Amino acid sequence: MNDFAPPSQALLVVDVQKAGVTGERAVPGAAGLLERVAALIAGARAGGALVVHLQNDGAPGSDDEPHTPGWELHLPIGAGPAEVVIRKTRDDGFADTGLGDLLAGAGAESLVVCGVMSEMCVQATARTALALGHQVVLPYDAHATQDIPAAPGISAAVPAAVVSRVAAWAISGDAEVTVRAEDVTFAAPPGTRRAPAGERPASP
Template sequence: MPALDPGRTALVLVDLMERIVALPLAPRPGSDVLAVAGRLAETFRAAGAPVVHIRVERPGVDTQPPGSDLVADLVHPGDEIVVKRTIGGFHDTGLHELLRKHGVTTLVFGGIATNLGVESTARAAGDLGYELVFAEDAMTALTADEHRASVQLDFPRLGTVTPADAVTLAGAE
């Protein structure tokens, strides 16, 4: 995979929240996804490329369930946080405007669940004209079959599926 332009590329991490990461997940546990997502985020930050965290809030409730915060050490100063109230990250969140403000045309995705929040956000991104890259080992789902369906059947139609280690940014060391 060719190196991506850090001036036009953002890392988008979906629903890496305490309560979601702690779920029984497959094909890999949430802790593995966090480790890979953390390495990707460091690569993006070092290259000056945006890191965007999306988290969900349940609409119509006074208090969010325990564990609704993003995993503590994942978010760093300068990272962007977007709150969604639907499965996907674009509807009424300002995500598209935020990405445009940064000049972003390519999105690299990771998160939980592959077939829900990640895929829904990616489909909307594709509709908006973004180029898409999926870091397969930076995501997981409630079942291995759901994850596999997204990364083997759906994502190749939307963009490029690759291991996180293959995602490089031009000029980054």
């Protein structure tokens, strides 16, 4: 693993909701992505790190409209104070949520960010984490997005893997973006976690 990345004290799982990882609209390679994200979650739990599942509340009629099948988180949520779900309405997981206070209260300085979509919610959340002074690891094989369709007369289609790589490269000067998910390690943050306003406790 790159020396830039110490054992991380928190894992942010961004929008791993059924609309984005199952069915006809799933991101390319969704099965492999889910395996790697699940392994990161297992590693974070074993290491005592904070696990935060971000859940996007989409607009009415969207695939991730609240309380529709596509809105549901796909991976099981663990019980206990070190694993929480935070709902959001914007790409940036810190915007108008208690995420920043949660991380600060736990003393979590080093973060892993994973999930979907690479160039939208994943990148926006990672950028704010960096701006707040966190060390950020964005494993190259643990975030994904959709292909960008061709625009006739402007550009050919852009494969999803290229979009993800470019999204990560845009923050590569400040974040670790070339490490594999299987090489990430975790440790417990030093502080005691306190639930901020708007946070939904994890359930078994």
